[in-house]
Amino acid sequence: MSKAKNILFNFKRYWFLMTQLISRDFKVKYKRSVLGVLWSLLNPILMMAVMAVVFSQMFKFKVEGINYLVYLMTGLIMWNYFAQASNMAMSSVVENFTLINKVYIPKYIFPIAKCLFIGIDFCLTLIPWLGIIALSYVGLGEYTCHFNINYIVLPYIFICMFLFTCGIGLLISCLSVFLRDVFHIYGIALTLWNYLTPIFYSIEILPKKLQFLMQFNPMYQFIDSARLIVLYNKMPSLATLGIIGAIAVVTLLIGSFVFKKKQDMFIYYV
Amino acid sequence: MIIRIKDVSMKFNLGIEKDFSIKQAFINLFSRKKKDKHKDDFWALKDVNFEVKRGEVIGLIGSNGAGKSTLLKVVSGVMKPTTGKVEVNGVISPMIELGAGFDGNLTAKENIYLNGSILGYSKKFLDEKFNEIVDFSELRDFLDVPVKNFSSGMTAKLAFSIATIVNPEILIVDEILSVGDLKFQEKSKRKMMEMIKGGTTVLYVSHSMQSIEDLCTKVIWLEHGKVIKMGDTKKICKEYYDSQMGK
Numbered sequence: 001m002s003k004a005k006n007i008l009f010n011f012k013r014y015w016f017l018m019t020q021l022i023s024r025d026f027k028v029k030y031k032r033s034v035l036g037v038l039w040s041l042l043n044p045i046l047m048m049a050v051m052a053v054v055f056s057q058m059f060k061f062k063v064e065g066i067n068y069l070v071y072l073m074t075g076l077i078m079w080n081y082f083a084q085a086s087n088m089a090m091s092s093v094v095e096n097f098t099l100i101n102k103v104y105i106p107k108y109i110f111p112i113a114k115c116l117f118i119g120i121d122f123c124l125t126l127i128p129w130l131g132i133i134a135l136s137y138v139g140l141g142e143y144t145c146h147f148n149i150n151y152i153v154l155p156y157i158f159i160c161m162f163l164f165t166c167g168i169g170l171l172i173s174c175l176s177v178f179l180r181d182v183f184h185i186y187g188i189a190l191t192l193w194n195y196l197t198p199i200f201y202s203i204e205i206l207p208k209k210l211q212f213l214m215q216f217n218p219m220y221q222f223i224d225s226a227r228l229i230v231l232y233n234k235m236p237s238l239a240t241l242g243i244i245g246a247i248a249v250v251t252l253l254i255g256s257f258v259f260k261k262k263q264d265m266f267i268y269y270v
Numbered sequence: 271m272i273i274r275i276k277d278v279s280m281k282f283n284l285g286i287e288k289d290f291s292i293k294q295a296f297i298n299l300f301s302r303k304k305k306d307k308h309k310d311d312f313w314a315l316k317d318v319n320f321e322v323k324r325g326e327v328i329g330l331i332g333s334n335g336a337g338k339s340t341l342l343k344v345v346s347g348v349m350k351p352t353t354g355k356v357e358v359n360g361v362i363s364p365m366i367e368l369g370a371g372f373d374g375n376l377t378a379k380e381n382i383y384l385n386g387s388i389l390g391y392s393k394k395f396l397d398e399k400f401n402e403i404v405d406f407s408e409l410r411d412f413l414d415v416p417v418k419n420f421s422s423g424m425t426a427k428l429a430f431s432i433a434t435i436v437n438p439e440i441l442i443v444d445e446i447l448s449v450g451d452l453k454f455q456e457k458s459k460r461k462m463m464e465m466i467k468g469g470t471t472v473l474y475v476s477h478s479m480q481s482i483e484d485l486c487t488k489v490i491w492l493e494h495g496k497v498i499k500m501g502d503t504k505k506i507c508k509e510y511y512d513s514q515m516g517k
Contacts, residue, residue: 013390020387028375102370103388104347104362264350268283 014109021113022120044125048073048132055200063202066231067141070133074230075199075223077125078158082165082219083190085118089169090176090186097270107263108256111169119162133230150229153236160248161222167251170259177269178262197223218247271359272440272471273322273345278354280315280340280495314340315351316495324439327472329486329503331479331510337495338475342442345473360439360471363389365430367444374418378409378428381417385432399435406461407431408454423450430454434461437468444475479507 030036052069055061062068089111093100096110136145176182196210197220203211214220221244225236236244314337322328330338343349344356346364371388372381382403386396404410407428417425427450434441443462450458462485466472476482482489483503490500491510499506 016393017387017390020384024373024376024380024384027380028373031375099371099388101343101348102367103364105388267349 010106014106017105018109018113018116021109022117025113025117026120040121040124041127044077045128048076048128051076051200061200062142063204065143067136067143067145069141070136070145071202071227071231072200073129073132074227075197077122077129078161078223078226079194079197079199079219080125081118081122082161082168083194084121085115085165086168086172087186087190088114088118089165090172091183092169093173093177093266094180100266101270107266108170108259111173111259112166115162115166115169122158145230146233148229148233150233150235153229153241154226156241157222157225157244160244161219163248163252164218164222167248167253167255170252170255174255174259174262177266193217193219199223218251221247271321271357272324273359273473274355274357275318275320275341275345276355276357278315278318278341278344278351278356279313280337280344280349281352282312282314284310284312313495315344318354318492318495318497320490320497320500322471322473324471325469326488327466327474327486329482329489329507330473330475330492331477331482331489331507332492332498333514336492338492339444340495341492342444342473342475346442358440361390361436362440362442363433363436363438364442365433365444372417372425372429375416377414377416378420379413381428382432385429386435389433389436391436395436403431403435406435406457423454426450427454430458434458434465437465438470441465441470441472443472445477479511483507 026037030039033039035042051072055072056068061072063071092110092114093107099105100107132140133145133147136143172182172186176186197217198206198214203214203220203224206214221240225240225244228234228236318337318341330341332338340349342364344351345358346362347356347358348364371385373384376384382400383393383396387393404413407430409424409428412420412424417428420428430450459481462472466485472485474482474485486503488501489503489506489510491498491506499509
């Protein structure tokens with residue numbers, strides 16, 4: 001009990017630092033750009049437009065019976081969050097070595113701050129995403145998506161994805177301190193993972209064996225649940241929701257455990 | 271006792287710094303020589319013992335690489351000692367390296383908040399003390415200038431002003447009183463004196479015997495990670511000076 005209290009107290013104490021680190025990232029990112037924070041909104045819109053043209057017009061991808069554009073975008077924004085956040089979290093500890101070497105700060109702050117920072121971006125991309133769904137009412141894409149009551153589960157799914165990303169971020173940021181090769185390996189791994197996740201194609205086109213393996217792809221689980229709600233107006237089963245939560249919590253626990261175990265060693269590998 | 275250092279040793283493995291690569295691993299596989307695993311060990315601190323009472327001003331002296339900065343890092347919690355125990359009963363304000371938490375792309379104003387949060391200040395506290403920090407740093411005209419455009423003296427002035435705005439129970443100072451121009455040096459020294467009078471415990475590293483003698487109530491002389499002598503400021507400073515000058 002006192003341990004939980006301690007963690008909470010620490011979190012409160014360093015929350016201001018967390019917000020400062022996040023706002024630093026924002027300021028540095030949009031420094032000297034005319035449109036500034038507007039880019040956080042404009043960027044996903046333009047990206048979506050490009051992807052929509054490439055996949056639905058050039059490659060003629062489609063998934064039977066549903067709005068392909070919404071299908072694609074749902075997968076894309078969720079995947080992009082994970083890829084960007086985990087990638088930035090990975091290098092965050094090594095990048096802040098000068099600080100870690102000088103002042104005592106709980107080191108987990110750096111990867112978590114990155115996950116939150118990209119998380120804000122993610123929340124902004126939800127606006128154009130919802131816009132596309134709304135536009136399907138007036139004929140964007142072949143099929144209409146319907147806003148429905150099941151949307152209340154979406155935040156739960158996104159939070160699970162966030163916790164999962166934090167777990168992975170803690171894990172690889174720790175690993176990359178000891179083995180800088182991880183920087184290169186993870187880039188490749190992400191690309192492979194990207195193509196192995198049905199983001200722009202339908203799971204139906206995969207061989208049966210791979211389809212079964214998708215059950216063990218956490219990112220697919222998150223994306224698939226969100227799609228079920230948005231495209232099929234269905235509530236994911238309680239079992240699925242439970243599994244998603246379990247994946248998130250277990251990953252976060254593993255990440256935190258490894259990070260906590262190894263963080264005192266960081267200083268020797270500066 | 272506000273700080274208690276008991277049998278503290280700090281080991282660095284110099285082997286980590288050597289490039290580990292596949293090529294090296296391959297060579298090692300076939301080389302007959304058994305590698306001595308402890309060859310690369312370097313003891314930055316060895317069995318250091320001392321206690322600091324509340325309000326004492328401790329000077330740390332010794333040649334480069336004697337372990338002074340490592341000791342400060344161990345006390346401030348940046349490093350965990352390999353063996354031994356460090357007990358600290360109070361809030362520490364570390365000034366090990368000024369401006370370590372600055373982001374060059376941010377303005378002075380933004381950096382005051384960023385650096386303040388790194389040192390553990392709250393937002394409310396920084397809001398209240400903001401003007402005081404700016405006045406002390408004498409940089410009011412440069413508040414909206416990115417810190418990367420500052421001269422090193424200006425950066426140090428800003429950092430000193432942020433770090434000393436609190437009245438910490440323990441202040442850890444590594445060779446910083448020589449920052450800024452003459453006027454600022456005097457000012458920062460006065461500020462230090464003020465804090466010491468206010469009851470702050472200080473750990474102070476410097477190569478300037480003059481400032482050590484001016485400020486410290488007690489001196490610890492470190493050499494090769496070991497405590498050579500500790501005690502009366504005048505006496506030990508003299509002995510240290512003589513040994514350095516080869517008398």
